[in-house]
Amino acid sequence: MDFRFAPEDDAFRAELREFLEHHWPAEYRGGNEFGPGYSSDVPLREAEFRRKLGERGWIAINLPKEYGGGGATILQRLIFADEMSYYGAPYSNTATGYVAPTLIKHGSDEQKQTFLPAITQGAIDFALGYTEPNAGSDLAGVSTRAVEDGEGFLLSGQKVYTTMAHKAQYLWCIARTDPKAARHKGLTIFIVDLKAPGVDVRPLWTIDDGRTNEVFLDEVRVPRSRVVGEVNRGWYVVSVALDHERFNGFPLGNQRFILDQLVSLVKTESWGGRPLREIPWVRAGIGEASARLQAAQAIQYRCAWISLKGGVPNTEAAMMKILASELKQFTSHFASRVAGLYGTLAPGSPWAPLGGRLVRSVRGSMLSRFAGGSNEIQRNIIAGRGLGLPRDGLG
Amino acid sequence: MDLDLSEFQSMLVGSARDFLANECPPALVREAIEREAGFSRALWDKVCELGWPGLLIDEAWGGSGAGVFDMLLLAEECGRALAPLPLVSSALLCAPLIQSLGSEAQKQRWLPGLASGATIAALAQTEPSARFDAEGISLRAQRQGSDWLLDGVKLFVRDGAIADLLVVVARCDAGISLFLVPADAPGLVRSAQPSIGADRQAELRFAGVRVGADSLLGAAGAAWPQVADAVRRGTLAECFTLAGVADVLAARSVAYAKERQQFGRAIGGFQAIAHMCANLQIAADSARLTSYWAASDYLNGVPGADASIARAKAWTSERVMLAACDAQHIHAGVAYIKLHDLHFWYDRAKCGELYWDDAERQREGAAAALLDG
Numbered sequence: 001m002d003f004r005f006a007p008e009d010d011a012f013r014a015e016l017r018e019f020l021e022h023h024w025p026a027e028y029r030g031g032n033e034f035g036p037g038y039s040s041d042v043p044l045r046e047a048e049f050r051r052k053l054g055e056r057g058w059i060a061i062n063l064p065k066e067y068g069g070g071g072a073t074i075l076q077r078l079i080f081a082d083e084m085s086y087y088g089a090p091y092s093n094t095a096t097g098y099v100a101p102t103l104i105k106h107g108s109d110e111q112k113q114t115f116l117p118a119i120t121q122g123a124i125d126f127a128l129g130y131t132e133p134n135a136g137s138d139l140a141g142v143s144t145r146a147v148e149d150g151e152g153f154l155l156s157g158q159k160v161y162t163t164m165a166h167k168a169q170y171l172w173c174i175a176r177t178d179p180k181a182a183r184h185k186g187l188t189i190f191i192v193d194l195k196a197p198g199v200d201v202r203p204l205w206t207i208d209d210g211r212t213n214e215v216f217l218d219e220v221r222v223p224r225s226r227v228v229g230e231v232n233r234g235w236y237v238v239s240v241a242l243d244h245e246r247f248n249g250f251p252l253g254n255q256r257f258i259l260d261q262l263v264s265l266v267k268t269e270s271w272g273g274r275p276l277r278e279i280p281w282v283r284a285g286i287g288e289a290s291a292r293l294q295a296a297q298a299i300q301y302r303c304a305w306i307s308l309k310g311g312v313p314n315t316e317a318a319m320m321k322i323l324a325s326e327l328k329q330f331t332s333h334f335a336s337r338v339a340g341l342y343g344t345l346a347p348g349s350p351w352a353p354l355g356g357r358l359v360r361s362v363r364g365s366m367l368s369r370f371a372g373g374s375n376e377i378q379r380n381i382i383a384g385r386g387l388g389l390p391r392d393g394l395g
Numbered sequence: 396m397d398l399d400l401s402e403f404q405s406m407l408v409g410s411a412r413d414f415l416a417n418e419c420p421p422a423l424v425r426e427a428i429e430r431e432a433g434f435s436r437a438l439w440d441k442v443c444e445l446g447w448p449g450l451l452i453d454e455a456w457g458g459s460g461a462g463v464f465d466m467l468l469l470a471e472e473c474g475r476a477l478a479p480l481p482l483v484s485s486a487l488l489c490a491p492l493i494q495s496l497g498s499e500a501q502k503q504r505w506l507p508g509l510a511s512g513a514t515i516a517a518l519a520q521t522e523p524s525a526r527f528d529a530e531g532i533s534l535r536a537q538r539q540g541s542d543w544l545l546d547g548v549k550l551f552v553r554d555g556a557i558a559d560l561l562v563v564v565a566r567c568d569a570g571i572s573l574f575l576v577p578a579d580a581p582g583l584v585r586s587a588q589p590s591i592g593a594d595r596q597a598e599l600r601f602a603g604v605r606v607g608a609d610s611l612l613g614a615a616g617a618a619w620p621q622v623a624d625a626v627r628r629g630t631l632a633e634c635f636t637l638a639g640v641a642d643v644l645a646a647r648s649v650a651y652a653k654e655r656q657q658f659g660r661a662i663g664g665f666q667a668i669a670h671m672c673a674n675l676q677i678a679a680d681s682a683r684l685t686s687y688w689a690a691s692d693y694l695n696g697v698p699g700a701d702a703s704i705a706r707a708k709a710w711t712s713e714r715v716m717l718a719a720c721d722a723q724h725i726h727a728g729v730a731y732i733k734l735h736d737l738h739f740w741y742d743r744a745k746c747g748e749l750y751w752d753d754a755e756r757q758r759e760g761a762a763a764a765l766l767d768g
Contacts, residue, residue: 294710386676
């Protein structure tokens with residue numbers, strides 16, 4: 001039993017940290033795209049950062065070399081996601097961690113040739129078009145329709161919370177091709193060009209000053225060559241893709257960052273003439289946050305280990321997602337209590353501690369509880385798939 | 396990184412689990428707790444045949460020279476089965492102290508018996524001060540000629556009620572020292588203390604207990620580092636034990652939730668119960684993994700291992716106790732009745748939560764590592 005990383009993995013982490021310190025310096029971190037303090041040079045910084053990542057071969061670090069990826073080991077991929085998350089570096093896992101592995105498994109030769117090189121070069125990105133106003137946790141309830149029309153399909157419907165849709169070139173979209181079939185059986189995956197006629201991307205602003213979108217599809221023409229896998233077999237493709245998302249979908253680096261920030265605040269600030277570090281309940285909260293982090297990391301390492309051995313971490317990934325999101329919520333709210341009245345101050349106030357990051361993180365911490373499969377869905381997975389409890393009431 | 400058990404460890408765990416399933420059923424646990432003050436001599440004799448007491452003792456002294464992690468895995472299995480045995484006290488806490496600090500004569504005298512299990516040892520560290528640090532030790536050791544006189548009170552001494560040999564942590568003019576004291580030494584009065592975990596606790600009263608120079612283990616005043624190390628091993632063993640306890644709490648609750656019918660269906664089909672079961676399994680798996688991690692840090696000499704142990708104990712203490720509450724809740728009335736076995740695991744969870752410091756105190760240790768450096 002050995003939880004230590006190998007020296008070459010530690011060296012990789014050190015190299016990555018140095019790179020991030022240099023190319024994504026402190027003043028870029030923790031900011032949000034369109035919140036207060038947003039400036040027009042953010043997209044330029046991000047593009048420049050992406051170019052630098054490309055120079056190191058780190059854009060598609062997880063993909064096999066034969067497809068132009070970095071060929072990193074699973075533990076290096078874990079380290080990569082962890083540190084990128086720690087530094088708040090702009091990086092979307094969707095194309096490289098989700099779409100590309102699914103295309104390698106289910107895509108046609110033409111799709112692989114068209115999309116994989118562009119993904120590995122960082123030239124294109126994808127947004128996930130799963131969630132709809134009436135299909136959230138119950139994804140099989142999607143009602144976006146795809147009707148065969150000549151050499152392709154016409155897609156009509158509405159997607160929501162389509163993060164990245166305003167930046168990406170393509171939508172990885174699930175739609176109903178056979179309305180008469182059972183709910184899971186009439187679905188198909190399409191790659192939709194977000195510039196195609198009939199696509200309308202509208203912003204939705206999040207409570208932590210981020211941007212997501214709703215995407216309206218009005219008879220959008222999609223050629224048959226953009227069907228991933230077989231028609232009406234989309235649910236199967238999604239299930240495989242979700243397993244990819246599970247592996248590195250919840251990097252804990254951001255949690256380490258918040259805890260480090262909190263520790264530095266506690267070590268330097270006082271309240272009522274007393275250093276925060278000497279107040280027992282403050283110390284208890286710091287201890288609890290660090291214990292929760294260790295538990296979540298332990299399960300994350302277990303997930304990586306299962307993947308490394310060729311398995312798919314199912315219930316383990318569900319556990320990790322629950323612990324990570326509960327940790328995030330605990331740490332964010334605890335940090336704001338430590339700050340006391342200062343914890344009320346939002347970005348824009350020069351008095352706001354940590355540049356207003358506390359308020360943002362109190363708001364943003366809600367996301368992880370319901371996103372990526374709500375914690376209730378995760379518990380259903382553990383109870384049903386893992387423990388064999390009756391599944392009829394478990395979604 | 397290697398998160399698999401070694402071949403030897405897998406075999407050890409597999410055989411231990413089979414053995415305890417057969418030889419330590421809940422009926423034996425109940426018998427031991429209700430009629431034998433928490434100790435099954437018959438079961439001890441059987442594990443002696445398997446060589447468990449000598450796992451960490453060198454082959455030269457009749458042991459098998461296995462590793463601490465192997466013994467921790469046995470602690471996990473004993474937690475699963477609630478084995479009423481002094482294994483951790485004797486084999487994990489005391490034997491390594493004698494092996495690392497003892498003179499040839501002391502090893503000769505004590506290690507073969509400890510390895511065979513004929514001798515049971517207990518670590519007499521804690522006192523009415525109820526703490527595990529050096530400041531908690533006030534039992535006095537004073538030189539008198541070539542002998543030593545021991546005066547003071549030990550309390551919460553696990554397995555103190557049944558041990559043949561007590562490894563006594565005492566304070567002399569030079570500092571913390573260890574003494575090997577036979578349980579029948581004149582002037583020593585011990586009285587068993589009932590405890591929620593049936594862990595054979597005792598109060599030990601030392602009134603001018605005279606022991607010879609050959610009882611001093613290691614150099615006078617220099618023993619604290621080794622005692623602190625025993626505390627680390629004990630804390631880890633408790634974490635592993637709790638992980639085993641949690642696994643059973645989860646498995647039994649899931650089984651009951653599948654079988655118990657209300658409103659015309661198994662209650663495990665209701666999300667409120669299903670999610671409680673999921674939380675039980677999360678507690679069990681996270682307790683096990685975070686404990687394995689802490690043990691890996693400790694055994695590999697990773698800097699910050701003490702904080703890792705503190706985090707693991709904080710997490711397992713709290714989560715396993717909550718899991719035990721949920722398990723009792725899922726079983727409801729049926730397990731509130733003493734005839735049901737579940738409360739033995741509930742009781743053990745509480746004892747393990749508190750022993751070697753509970754979550755409140757361990758969180759302080761974890762915080763100190765981050766804030767006071």
